Amino acid sequence: MKTTLKYSRREAHEVCFGGVKIGGGNPIVVQSMTNTPTADVELSVAQTKRIAEAGAEIVRLTAQGKKEGEALAPIMQRLHTEGVKAAIVADIHFTPEIAMIAAEAVDKVRINPGNFRTSNGELQRLIEICRRRGVALRIGVNHGSLAKRIFDEYGDTPEGMVASAMEFLQMCREADFHDVVVSMKSSNTRVMVHAYRLLVEAMEREGMTYPLHLGVTEAGNGIEGRIKSGVGIGALLADGIGDTLRVSLTEDPENEVPVGRIIVDYFAKREGEFEVDNIDAYSPTSFCPRTTAKPIIHSEITSEYAVIEATSMNPTHEWRAAILNREDCTPVVLRRRYEESNKERVAIYAAIDMGQLLIDGLADGVWIDAPALSDKEIEDIELMLLQASRLRFSRTEYIACPSCGRTLYDIQSTLAKIKERTSHLKDLKIGVMGCIVNGPGEMADADYGYVGSSPEHITLYRGREIVERNIHQSEALDHLIEIIKRDGRWHDPK
Numbered sequence: 001m002k003t004t005l006k007y008s009r010r011e012a013h014e015v016c017f018g019g020v021k022i023g024g025g026n027p028i029v030v031q032s033m034t035n036t037p038t039a040d041v042e043l044s045v046a047q048t049k050r051i052a053e054a055g056a057e058i059v060r061l062t063a064q065g066k067k068e069g070e071a072l073a074p075i076m077q078r079l080h081t082e083g084v085k086a087a088i089v090a091d092i093h094f095t096p097e098i099a100m101i102a103a104e105a106v107d108k109v110r111i112n113p114g115n116f117r118t119s120n121g122e123l124q125r126l127i128e129i130c131r132r133r134g135v136a137l138r139i140g141v142n143h144g145s146l147a148k149r150i151f152d153e154y155g156d157t158p159e160g161m162v163a164s165a166m167e168f169l170q171m172c173r174e175a176d177f178h179d180v181v182v183s184m185k186s187s188n189t190r191v192m193v194h195a196y197r198l199l200v201e202a203m204e205r206e207g208m209t210y211p212l213h214l215g216v217t218e219a220g221n222g223i224e225g226r227i228k229s230g231v232g233i234g235a236l237l238a239d240g241i242g243d244t245l246r247v248s249l250t251e252d253p254e255n256e257v258p259v260g261r262i263i264v265d266y267f268a269k270r271e272g273e274f275e276v277d278n279i280d281a282y283s284p285t286s287f288c289p290r291t292t293a294k295p296i297i298h299s300e301i302t303s304e305y306a307v308i309e310a311t312s313m314n315p316t317h318e319w320r321a322a323i324l325n326r327e328d329c330t331p332v333v334l335r336r337r338y339e340e341s342n343k344e345r346v347a348i349y350a351a352i353d354m355g356q357l358l359i360d361g362l363a364d365g366v367w368i369d370a371p372a373l374s375d376k377e378i379e380d381i382e383l384m385l386l387q388a389s390r391l392r393f394s395r396t397e398y399i400a401c402p403s404c405g406r407t408l409y410d411i412q413s414t415l416a417k418i419k420e421r422t423s424h425l426k427d428l429k430i431g432v433m434g435c436i437v438n439g440p441g442e443m444a445d446a447d448y449g450y451v452g453s454s455p456e457h458i459t460l461y462r463g464r465e466i467v468e469r470n471i472h473q474s475e476a477l478d479h480l481i482e483i484i485k486r487d488g489r490w491h492d493p494k
């Protein structure tokens with residue numbers, strides 16, 4: 001049976017809060033998050049204003065404890081007085097009581113089902129406050145922090161993430177409360193994409209139409225962080241999945257907003273319909289590579305690979321149809337021309353266009369034809385794209401948190417120093433996380449972890465095991481390198 005592939009947004013019901021509308025066919029909303037200590041009202045107001053001025057319609061602040069929760073009311077007051085239009089969200093980590101305090105002040109509350117108790121009627125009490133004040137909820141599932149009972153049953157899988165979200169959505173539905181947005185974040189783009197797709201399927205079976213908030217957690221910084229976000233978020237938006245997004249970068253939060261805008265604007269024109277003869281050959285929720293060929297960049301192409309160039313405004317579907325309609329199993333290289341001269345834009349566009357095909361195992365190589373960029377720049381982007389899609393690891397991968405009000409050291413300069421000393425190591429994943437409360441869970445599959453444990457002090461991990469506790473930051477990087485050396489995974493840069 002023939003199927004037509006074309007771009008159309010998934011239908012989601014509208015959720016309104018703080019003057020912002022998500023879902024219901026409204027444009028995709030870009031948001032970001034502060035990294036100031038929320039209890040410092042002056043700093044938090046100033047940064048929220050800068051993020052809003054950069055174009056974010058929603059700004060999130062962490063509220064990990066009572067003093068941060070109680071700072072939200074004066075922050076809201078100040079933002080209102082100063083005419084800041086962005087809707088304000090409180091990010092709750094563990095404590096239902098703080099969620100209740102926050103819900104009395106802000107426009108939306110994000111809770112993590114992995115940490116939020118469902119006994120004692122806490123969620124119902126929170127819903128009643130939200131209903132009374134017109135506050136929305138986000139059920140924000142994180143791959144790295146699933147509840148123990150979910151983890152024991154499913155492991156840290158996309159299926160476990162979906163089970164966790166559905167449990168909370170059912171409770172919201174039973175309470176007849178529908179101002180709910182859902183997210184399924186992971187730093188692993190394949191896990192993230194599969195989790196959202198599985199969630200959409202599960203919601204459709206239940207007749208649910210909650211809007212979706214997209215994001216790749218701990219994407220890192222620079223071009224690498226932009227490519228990783230472009231791959232994960234772009235793979236979903238290409239199929240019309242997603243109503244709001246945050247690009248998480250280990251940079252000043254204002255930098256996240258223009259990247260989010262580039263992604264959203266890139267989907268403004270997605271013309272092009274493509275027929276597929278046999279869509280059943282395609283599995284959107286499991287990784288079934290079409291061939292066993294080595295994933296390559298364009299300078300490595302040999303005669304065994306077929307090059308398919310996409311020229312339409314809807315390249316993802318154009319490629320998907322062309323590959324699924326092939327009768328042979330020749331490995332495929334995706335080629336596309338980018339006239340753009342800005343390197344960051346070329347990287348983001350290519351990540352959006354090609355990421356989905358790589359994540360789904362349909363393509364085996366990439367060829368970015370960008371005459372304005374040097375050969376070295378193109379090769380770097382192509383390698384980063386294969387790595388962000390988890391097909392080929394050619395450099396150290398950094399799982400770096402974007403930082404927030406909990407961060408215990410200067411994560412931006414530290415990440416730069418760690419990269420400087422370790423980026424030549426292949427096949428290593430290093431987690432660089434701001435706090436010990438969420439960091440170890442969020443860096444999930446890192447080989448080593450550099451985690452803030454008290455102000456300016458670091459705890460070092462090998463996988464999930466603590467190797468050294470609470471070392472001063474001035475010595476922590478040397479200690480990390482010693483551990484990598486002792487493990488026989490170090491070599492000097494060439």
Ligand code: SF4
Pocket residue numbers: 401402403404405406407408433434435436437438439442
């Ligand atoms: S891991 Fe980073 S972003 Fe997450 S709570 Fe800790 S400091 Fe904040």
